[in-house]
Amino acid sequence: MARSFPFKEFLFEFLTKSLPSLFLSLVLFVGGIVLLALRIPFWSLFLGLPASQIGIVFLIFTFESFSRKKSVLPTKEYHMVSCLNCSRQTIAPKYIHKKICDDCQVKIAQKIKSALVVFYILVTIPLTVGLAKKNLELRRKALEPSPPCDSGIWNPLECRCGTWQENQCPPEKRARDCQGEIFCCFQKEDQTWDCQPVKDIVR
Numbered sequence: 633m634a635r636s637f638p639f640k641e642f643l644f645e646f647l648t649k650s651l652p653s654l655f656l657s658l659v660l661f662v663g664g665i666v667l668l669a670l671r672i673p674f675w676s677l678f679l680g681l682p683a684s685q686i687g688i689v690f691l692i693f694t695f696e697s698f699s700r701k702k703s704v705l706p707t708k709e710y711h712m713v714s715c716l717n718c719s720r721q722t723i724a725p726k727y728i729h730k731k732i733c734d735d736c737q738v739k740i741a742q743k744i745k746s747a748l749v750v751f752y753i754l755v756t757i758p759l760t761v762g763l764a765k766k767n768l769e770l771r772r773k774a775l776e777p778s779p780p781c782d783s784g785i786w787n788p789l790e791c792r793c794g795t796w797q798e799n800q801c802p803p804e805k806r807a808r809d810c811q812g813e814i815f816c817c818f819q820k821e822d823q824t825w826d827c828q829p830v831k832d833i834v835r
Contacts, residue, residue, distance in 0.1 A: 653694045661687025668759040673770060677763050681756065688752045692745045779809070785824040791815055800830055 664684025667676050713724045715733035717740075722733035732740070779793050786792040791810040800807045801816035808817045808827060815827035 653690065657687050657690035657694055659687070660684070661691060663687070665755060668756060668763070671759070671763055671766065673763075673767060677760065677767070681760060684752065684756055688748055691748055787824065787826050791817060791825065791827040801833060805833075 660683050664680045664682070664687055667680030667683065670676060670680075709726055710723050711726050712721045713729055713731050714720070715722050715736055716730055717732050717736040720733055722731055724731040779795050781793040784792075788810070791808055794808045794810040794815075797807040797809050797814060800814060805816040805818040807830065808815050810827065814830045816830050816833050817825050817827040819825050
């Protein structure tokens, strides 16, 4: 029985082994980076960081498998060609006239792995630190006690829950901290409170 054409064997091996592994690695890595970039509280760290880590590990193993492919023995279906990188002679199928030798493939794969690790560190560490700070800030705000709310009708409504401050307003009005902004408030005859930002009153 005649042997199948080497290109078909190479294509079959690439489509069934190398391509799925490379595709899965890229999906996990890029998906994890996208999740980290979105900075979604909790989920970016919970899903994005592990996905990008698994993706980078799969990419390293994929390039490692490329670099470990063994050279074939010389047969009538192979011939000698010059390496594109180092110009040394290497064995290649007869339909290929340009090739990178096994030693150069290993060196290139190692450089790519190192570049991926550096890229991963440069991208994920700042994003992780930023997400951690954001989560801590959200937790701190959640633990802060809410300002007390007074009864009555308030205009604007956010001034209903606030704290009275040292008077920075005209004598007939009182200063009140309404969600971080100082308002000058006074009570009308109908017992409703009317408040205006202090910056609009004190010029």
